[in-house]
Amino acid sequence: MKSKNIKNNHLSFNEQCYALLMKIPKGKITTYKALANALNTKAYQAVGNAMANNPNPINVPCHRVVNSNGAIGNYAFGIERKIDLLESEGVSTENGKIVAFKKLLFTFN
DNA sequence: GGAATGACATTTA
């Protein structure tokens, strides 16, 4: 691979994503769009890709990230698991979609 | 250095 060596003090794209993820309060959710927007980029899909790496699902609540249309999206451990975790935190879902998703949506403002 | 991939988004039909 053409890794350019790690001399960057700034966090990598995925690292930044994780940092933002950890800021999300319990019972709230966010979207890939909002996340990317917070990072001043439009790499919505890249954000998801960062989650796919999922180096530390323990520290990072990846399950609190959903699609901008309110759909659950995907999850490394499976959609079922993601929904279950969300429900456990008080986020109601229905047919793979977030209920009152706009209310629970956490923007990094 | 280039092609392929993905936990997406937006627009159009």
Add this chain to the structure above:
DNA sequence: CTAAATGCCATTC
């Protein structure tokens, strides 16, 4: 509202 097609960005092979 649902479904399909197109675009986008960063990362990996």
